[in-house]
Amino acid sequence: MNTAPIPAPADEPRWLTAEEQLVWRSYIEAATLLEDHLDRQLQRDAGMPHVYYGLLVKLAESPRRRLRMTELARYAKITRSRLSHAIARLEKNGWVRREDCPSDKRGQFAVLTDEGHEVLRRTAPGHVNAVRQAVFDRLTPEQQKSLGEIMRIVAEGLEPGETGADLPWLR
């Protein structure tokens, strides 16, 4: 008698079920549309893409409005290379300036300038509004809570340094 309730072919790919496919498609579509929408909104109103705006926000929230490059990259979930380019551009706009780190001669601080802070002050209301309209105003409190939990789980699973962490018995 077969004790396995399901054939479970070890090497046959576990395709997504019809329901899973619908979920996945909804996710991809919403994520694409949303990022696109916010990129356009911010490009129009603040003259920069969403990611760059996020960098300014992180800096504004940080003590002395500054962060080490690597730290900023980690917070924003982007590569240091990408950050280097981004900061170069923001520097050209006068919204960020670089400063040497005194304790580590390799290190650089990205510092939010007054001008950069002013751009944030002026454009934040419009951006919050866009986010509300696109997301929060459309979801019930329960859905908002749910979304937070779900995305936190996904993010944690993808955090750098997680390679194979879900298969610890193989290490």
Add this chain to the structure above:
Amino acid sequence: MNTAPIPAPADEPRWLTAEEQLVWRSYIEAATLLEDHLDRQLQRDAGMPHVYYGLLVKLAESPRRRLRMTELARYAKITRSRLSHAIARLEKNGWVRREDCPSDKRGQFAVLTDEGHEVLRRTAPGHVNAVRQAVFDRLTPEQQKSLGEIMRIVAEGLEPGETGADLPWLR
């Protein structure tokens, strides 16, 4: 006596609450990490970014493995311009070919080639696996369902042609 339960300053921006901020940050982080992760996975295993892979999938699902450019762009939620460039690249790879539309001389079909189909066949298992590992394997069935509903709502709200559709009384 003031009948308004809350001051509700008409022009003061409705900032996100602390809870909303956490939800929003989780979303941004997960979306960034996830797209990045899948881009890398597909670039490594299939030689193309996630969006391009999605285009091939749409074509594979379509009758006669072909779609009009505009239709494909609409399905994939990208601009026609972006699609033009993308198809040009995929064409260079031999995975897609263009065909004139007989009934509309402006029109073009994007057609999945056998070679393109073969790439999909070979790389789909790995990709499904990556999606499962990053998303579905980490969520309960209820969370999966919830995610689908939430993202469907968000996507619908951003569907092109929705400009001001949430303020119908202004039209």
Add this chain to the structure above:
DNA sequence: GACCCTTTCTTGAAGTTTAAACAAAAGCGG
């Protein structure tokens, strides 16, 4: 048909991102 507006798709340039390679400083083990 002539006119005008729309739709379809492409193009080129500018901006952004990625991947790989690199220089410089830090950290570590002897």
Add this chain to the structure above:
DNA sequence: CCGCTTTTGTTTAAACTTCAAGAAAGGGTC
């Protein structure tokens, strides 16, 4: 202190995306 590895941040070129502009055909209306 020396040699080795790691960390930090940048740079280059190639790939990708966006934006604005434009060519070409379609779809009216008169």
